[in-house]
Structures are given as C-alpha cells and as structure tokens.
Amino acid sequence: MKVILDTDLTNEIDDYFALAYCLVSEIEKNLEAITLEPYDPFWHDYNFNSVMEKNLIVSKEILNILNKNQNLIYEGSSEFFEKADKNKDIAAVNKIIELASSSKVLILAIGCLTNVALAITKNPSIAKNITIYWLGGRSDNYQIKYSQNNHIEFNLRQDIKAAQIVFDNVENITMIYSKEVASNIRIPLEIIKGKLKGTNRICDYLLDNYLALDLVKVTGCKTLYDIAIPILYTHPEYFKIELAKVNKITDEGNYVFDSKKTSKVKYCLQLDNEKVINELLEMINK
Numbered sequence: 265m266k267v268i269l270d271t272d273l274t275n276e277i278d279d280y281f282a283l284a285y286c287l288v289s290e291i292e293k294n295l296e297a298i299t300l301e302p303y304d305p306f307w308h309d310y311n312f313n314s315v316m317e318k319n320l321i322v323s324k325e326i327l328n329i330l331n332k333n334q335n336l337i338y339e340g341s342s343e344f345f346e347k348a349d350k351n352k353d354i355a356a357v358n359k360i361i362e363l364a365s366s367s368k369v370l371i372l373a374i375g376c377l378t379n380v381a382l383a384i385t386k387n388p389s390i391a392k393n394i395t396i397y398w399l400g401g402r403s404d405n406y407q408i409k410y411s412q413n414n415h416i417e418f419n420l421r422q423d424i425k426a427a428q429i430v431f432d433n434v435e436n437i438t439m440i441y442s443k444e445v446a447s448n449i450r451i452p453l454e455i456i457k458g459k460l461k462g463t464n465r466i467c468d469y470l471l472d473n474y475l476a477l478d479l480v481k482v483t484g485c486k487t488l489y490d491i492a493i494p495i496l497y498t499h500p501e502y503f504k505i506e507l508a509k510v511n512k513i514t515d516e517g518n519y520v521f522d523s524k525k526t527s528k529v530k531y532c533l534q535l536d537n538e539k540v541i542n543e544l545l546e547m548i549n550k
C-alpha cells in the first residue's frame with residue numbers, strides 16, 4: 265500500500281525522528297509523499313515567517329542529509345480547517361487526493377488532520393481508499409489520573425473540526441492516544457547520546473536538535489510520541505490493538521461512541537516501549 269507521512273514537522277522534535285525513521289526503514293519504499301501540517305506556534309521562539317516555511321526548510325534538510333528526493337515534500341495548509349480556503353490549491357491536499365483517487369493509501373498522521381480533512385471535503389470519494397494511523401487524544405486513564413473531563417491533547421485540540429471530518433468519513437482508523445500510551449516513549453539521556461553521537465549525519469543532526477531543547481537541558485528527556493505511528497506500521501506486534509469503544513469526536517473534543525456509525529475504529533492502549541525505542545535507535549544509526 266502507498267504511504268503518506270502527514271506531519272506538523274517542526275512543532276516538536278519527535279516529528280524529526282519519525283520522518284527520519286520513515287526514510288531509513290522499510291516504509292521508504294512505499295513512501296509517496298510527506299505532507300506538511302500547520303500548528304499553532306504560540307510557544308515557539310519564532311525566527312521564521314511562518315510555520316509552513318520552517319516545515320519546508322527542515323524537511324528539506326532531513327531529506328538532504330539522507331540523500332532522498334525532495335520531490336516527496338508537499339506544502340500543506342497554513343490555516344486550520346475552519347479558516348482554510350476550501351477552493352485553494354494546496355500541494356499536500358492535492359497529493360492526498362491524487363494518491364487516494366487511484367489506489368489504497370495509508371496515512372501515517374502525526375499532527376493535526378487539516379490536510380486530510382480538506383482532501384476529503386474536496387473529494388469525498390477518496391475516503392474509502394484511506395487507512396489512517398493517527399496519534400491523538402488522551403486516554404480515559406489520563407482523565408481519571410489528572411481529573412480532566414475530555415480527551416483533548418495537542419493534535420486534537422488544534423483542529424477538532426478536521427479530526428471530526430476524518431472520523432466521520434474514514435472507516436479504517438487506528439489511533440494511539442498521546443497521553444498515557446505514546447507518552448511512555450522516553451529515552452534516557454545517556455542512552456540517546458550513546459546510541460546517536462558520532463554515528464552518522466542524521467544521528468548527529470537529530471541529537472544536536474534534541475540536546476538544544478530547553479526541556480532536555482532541564483529534565484534530560486523529551487518524549488518521542490510520534491515515532492509510535494510509523495513503528496506501528498513496521499512492527500504491529502509491539503502494540504496491543506483493539507476495537508475502540510469510541511468512533512466519533514464531539515465539538516468539545518471528546519471521543520464518544522455512536523451506535524449508528526459502522527466505522528471500525530481501532531486503538532492502541534498499550535505498547536512495548538523498550539522495543540519501540542530499540543527499533544528507532546537501531547534503524548536510524550545504521
């Protein structure tokens with residue numbers, strides 16, 4: 265099946281790792297596009313004209329280091345769904361439509377779902393050809409633990425409307441909750457340094473960017489949530505996947521069950537953290 269990586273690349277360092285992993289793992293031979301998602305840059309120290317400009321620069325840097333074809337990169341919507349001009353020609357949206365019009369496509373989605381929702385809105389017939397793995401939401405356990413009353417986390421909160429459109433139109437969805445599931449993917453500083461330092465150009469690049477993060481300077485660790493999604497594709501055996509008890513997203517960002525819907529949403533509530541981390545580190549330092 266053709267694969268698209270749909271990423272808000274420069275929002276967080278885990279996207280950098282996920283992109284590099286896609287390009288050095290078996291995913292690469294099926295990878296048809298890297299589509300770039302917007303994000304809200306409110307906490308970033310911004311030296312760029314726009315989120316999308318930074319996304320384009322960094323994606324080209326990573327592909328360049330790995331000697332990959334830069335034609336894989338498709339600029340995405342600069343606005344979230346509600347504000348986006350639905351008639352505008354957006355490279356990422358057009359590419360999703362092109363690929364999903366002619367064959368089955370797997371979208372590995374590690375940001376908000378704006379581009380995917382815009383593509384489905386422009387051409388609803390493509391939804392039947394799309395399978396999507398998405399990192400988003402937080403688990404019921406998280407809500408109980410932290411006395412929260414919704415499933416909202418970053419990827420969902422940014423564009424709830426886009427996530428609703430995807431959940432209402434795509435039948436084959438597998439999701440991994442960010443909080444309490446992918447949030448276990450944390451690599452101790454000494455291990456990440458030991459594995460990546462001086463190994464090859466991409467490892468040095470990833471490590472330099474990782475070590476430059478304020479959070480890493482202070483706590484020694486940044487969670488690599490997003491790598492769960494491409495590794496779910498290469499090593500599904502590391503993940504416990506079950507039929508989800510939810511299949512719809514409310515306007516408030518809650519996952520609920522709608523008995524009228526026929527979609528088969530699956531979710532992962534448990535992953536083998538150690539195996540996921542080993543797979544990532546081994547593949548990128550080859």
Ligand SMILES: [Ca+2]
Nearest residue numbers: 272279374375
């Ligand atoms: Ca991301």
